[in-house]
Amino acid sequence: xxxxxxxxxxxxxxxxxxxxxxxxxxxxxxxxxxxxxxxxxxxxxxxxxxxxxxxxxxxxxxxxxxxxxxxxxxxxxxxxxxxxxxxxxxxxxxxxxxxxxxxxxxxxxxxxxxxxxxxxxxxxxxxxxxxxxxxxxxxxxxxxxxxxxxxxxxxxxxxxxxxxxxxxxxxxxxxxxxxxxxxxxxx
Amino acid sequence: xxxxxxxxxxxxxxxxxxxxxxxxxxxxxxxxxxxxxxxxxxxxxxxxxxxxxxxxxxxxxxxxxxxxxxxxxxxxxxxxxxxxxxxxxxxxxxxxxxxxxxxxxxxxxxxxxxxxxxxxxxxxxxxxxxxxxxxxxxxxxxxxxxxxxxxxxxxxxxxxxxxxxxxxxxxxxxxxxxxxxxxxxxxxxxxxxxxxxxxxxxxxxxxxxxxxxxxxxxxxxxxxxxxxxxxxxxxxxxxxxxxxxxxxxxxxxxxxxxxxxxxxxxxxxxxxxxxxxxxxxxxxxxxxxxxxxxxxxxxxxxxxxxxxxxxxxxxxxxxxxxxxxxxxxxxxxxxxxxxxxxxxxxxxxxxxxxxxxxxxxxxxxxxxxxxxxxxxxxxxxxxxxxxxxxxxxxxxxxxxxxxxxxxxxxxxxxxxxxxxxxxxxxxxxxxx
Numbered sequence: 165x166x167x168x169x170x171x172x173x174x175x176x177x178x179x180x181x182x183x184x185x186x187x188x189x190x191x192x193x194x195x196x197x198x199x200x201x202x203x204x205x206x207x208x209x210x211x212x213x214x215x216x217x218x219x220x221x222x223x224x225x226x227x228x229x230x231x232x233x234x235x236x237x238x239x240x241x242x243x244x245x246x247x248x249x250x251x252x253x254x255x256x257x258x259x260x261x262x263x264x265x266x267x268x269x270x271x272x273x274x275x276x277x278x279x280x281x282x283x284x285x286x287x288x289x290x291x292x293x294x295x296x297x298x299x300x301x302x303x304x305x306x307x308x309x310x311x312x313x314x315x316x317x318x319x320x321x322x323x324x325x326x327x328x329x330x331x332x333x334x335x336x337x338x339x340x341x342x343x344x345x346x347x348x349x350x351x
Numbered sequence: 352x353x354x355x356x357x358x359x360x361x362x363x364x365x366x367x368x369x370x371x372x373x374x375x376x377x378x379x380x381x382x383x384x385x386x387x388x389x390x391x392x393x394x395x396x397x398x399x400x401x402x403x404x405x406x407x408x409x410x411x412x413x414x415x416x417x418x419x420x421x422x423x424x425x426x427x428x429x430x431x432x433x434x435x436x437x438x439x440x441x442x443x444x445x446x447x448x449x450x451x452x453x454x455x456x457x458x459x460x461x462x463x464x465x466x467x468x469x470x471x472x473x474x475x476x477x478x479x480x481x482x483x484x485x486x487x488x489x490x491x492x493x494x495x496x497x498x499x500x501x502x503x504x505x506x507x508x509x510x511x512x513x514x515x516x517x518x519x520x521x522x523x524x525x526x527x528x529x530x531x532x533x534x535x536x537x538x539x540x541x542x543x544x545x546x547x548x549x550x551x552x553x554x555x556x557x558x559x560x561x562x563x564x565x566x567x568x569x570x571x572x573x574x575x576x577x578x579x580x581x582x583x584x585x586x587x588x589x590x591x592x593x594x595x596x597x598x599x600x601x602x603x604x605x606x607x608x609x610x611x612x613x614x615x616x617x618x619x620x621x622x623x624x625x626x627x628x629x630x631x632x633x634x635x636x637x638x639x640x641x642x643x644x645x646x647x648x649x650x651x652x653x654x655x656x657x658x659x660x661x662x663x664x665x666x667x668x669x670x671x672x673x674x675x676x677x678x679x680x681x682x683x684x685x686x687x688x689x690x691x692x693x694x695x696x697x698x699x700x701x702x703x704x705x706x707x708x709x710x711x712x713x714x715x716x717x718x719x720x721x722x723x724x725x726x727x728x729x730x731x732x733x734x735x736x737x738x739x740x741x742x743x744x745x746x747x748x749x750x751x752x753x754x755x756x757x758x759x760x761x762x763x764x765x766x767x768x769x770x771x772x773x774x775x776x777x778x779x780x781x782x783x
Contacts, residue, residue, distance in 0.1 A: 190383060288405055304405065308412035316423045323400045325425050337422065337429070344519040344552045345416040345767075 186223040193231030194223075197238055204241045206295035226294070232283075233290040240299050243271055276306045281322055284310070407431055411440050415552055415767055432769075442532060442768040447721040448509070450530060450551070450765035452502035452523070475503070478523040478549060479541050482558045500524055504535075504551050506765060509720065509727060509738060512747045517767075519551040526761065529585070531574040531628060533768030534603075536585060546585070548574075548603050552767050562599050562608045565589040573626035573633040577602075579651045583772045586633050586648060588613065588622070600653060603772040614646050614655040625763065629672040630695055634658075640666050645679075647696060661691050661700045667712065667731065672764075673719040678703070680716035680726065688714075690726070706739055709746025718764035729762075 183199040185208070203209045208224070226234070247268045254260035279287065284307060291300045311319050320327060329337075401409075410421060410431060418441070422429045431437050501524060506517040525538020533552065539545030544564040549556035570589035577584050583603040590596050596613040619637040626633045632647040642664040644657040660679055664670075668681040679691040679700065688706040693699075714728040714737060727749075728737040736749040 192383075285400060288401055292402060292405060300405075304408045305412060308409050311409070312413050312417045314417075316420050319421065319424050323424075325400065325428075327424070328426050329423070329429075334423065343415065343419040343554065344521070345414075345419070345517065 188225045189229050189231045189234050190227050191230045201241045204296055228293045229290045233286050438769045445766050447764055447766050449507040449762040451762045454502045475520050475522050482547050513750045516752055521551055528572040529574040530763045530765045533766050533770040536574050560606050562587055571622040575628040575650045577650050611653045627670050627672050629677040667715040669716045671716045686710050
């Protein structure tokens with residue numbers, strides 16, 4: 165396949181000219197994924213490239229990934245590749261570059277807004293497993309944005325974490341210096 | 352419904368099923384049940400919910416006030432946030448700010464109420480009192496110094512053409528002499544010539560042993576991180592009565608100053624410029640005007656060199672650390688400021704950039720924003736700040752909060768961090 169970034173068709177799911185890989189999720193989902201998108205999953209990329217396997221269209225089972233997560237991952241990675249191509253095409257033209265950047269920021273804001281806290285965490289687990297660096301970075305940034313300026317109770321609830329400090333231990337930490345810049349809790 | 356298929360072979364985390372698409376329904380259900388059980392076990396074993404490096408990556412993006420609270424979430428998070436690796440990663444992502452002192456006495460001279468500076472703030476920690484406490488000395492020995500000599504330590508954040516003042520709620524009696532990675536070197540006014548190193552965010556401090564005492568106008572302090580040992584070093588440069596230049600260094604946390612062979616007689620005539628730490632060395636502009644060279648001390652080797660400048664450094668020129676390198680910023684013409692870069696001691700200067708828009712003759716380079724990359728200038732005439740954006744090639748005047756500049760003569764580049772001079776965790780400032 166010609167690796168001409170600007171012309172790569174990444175929107176179509178199955179065109180005769182684009183190779184696809186079949187991915188199966190643990191809950192029975194089956195997805196035909198364009199090869200360029202699938203190669204963003206480093207776990208797949210290394211499976212094929214590093215081990216010199218011939219790409220032979222057999223189905224791959226992803227035991228730690230569910231349908232809903234995979235469909236979101238595919239959506240994000242597909243758009244990310246598109247933005248990458250648009251960015252490359254706009255290189256040198258400051259206005260065009262800014263437009264692509266704003267378009268991307270708009271997509272990312274919408275994408276993450278629709279995710280519940282639970283879904284966000286599930287996606288992180290899935291993307292961590294699939295080893296997709298750019299998307300993981302995006303998801304992590306989104307979680308950081310969601311928990312900053314939140315109370316300790318909120319954060320524990322968000323991550324399903326139990327408080328394993330004894331009251332004495334908590335007191336001891338409070339006795340240590342309070343840091344500067346104590347922000348206001350908002351719940 | 353039964354199918355004939357080859358056995359599935361596990362390869363690392365992935366199984367490749369070879370066979371026709373109608374895998375046996377029963378098998379699918381079994382597999383799903385197994386994986387769900389495994390996942391449940393995994394979930395219970397995973398405290399916190401997400402893998403540790405994901406948690407670290409999330410925490411490292413939080414601002415310091417959120418980190419303060421996050422320590423209380425659970426023990427695992429407390430440990431992560433206090434670990435030197437995390438602290439260093441957080442430091443690397445933090446933007447530079449300016450740290451300065453607001454003298455209470457001066458501000459009370461103004462008749463209009465300063466809404467953003469109440470006369471005596473509650474919850475203010477005094478560096479001097481704290482340092483006495485850390486030496487386990489009874490506090491009633493504190494001399495009754497006039498409160499008007501007190502200053503509050505504050506910081507100035509510059510972002511997007513605007514500035515914001517942050518309060519540390521710390522007061523001190525002396526001046527800030529040097530800064531490094533979030534630590535500041537302060538005068539300890541309770542001991543003549545004494546010094547304290549403190550992190551104004553975490554409030555951890557340590558009083559330094561007395562070095563050689565000199566009048567302030569013939570001495571200069573710098574603080575740098577030794578890349579070889581990971582320790583923080585205070586460097587004291589001074590000129591004695593005979594005009595000889597001496598130097599002594601102290602590793603923060605140790606008790607003895609070491610004598611270092613200073614630069615040759617006459618090499619440094621002016622100590623008014625704060626040294627710049629870059630490329631493993633401390634750099635001083637040696638003369639108040641017409642400096643043709645920079646005096647550098649290699650932090651680890653503790654040897655002095657002179658580095659010739661590409662052209663003479665005049666009054667409104669200067670050296671600034673930029674992106675880890677040493678930069679020399681000079682007014683080339685009325686409307687042009689050139690920026691030269693030195694990437695290593697002993698290498699050659701290369702001209703990196705010419706600023707041709709928005710140059711003003713009395714603006715001198717002050718510091719550069721570590722993350723955003725902007726070069727910040729200060730004007731001698733009115734103390735205003737300007738930011739030069741290298742990407743957009745635009746010089747912007749920084750708007751000051753409340754429309755006025757904080758009345759302070761001494762701003763130093765700083766970064767808010769959790770860094771401590773010691774890699775040992777736990778409270779260093781309580782009596783052990």
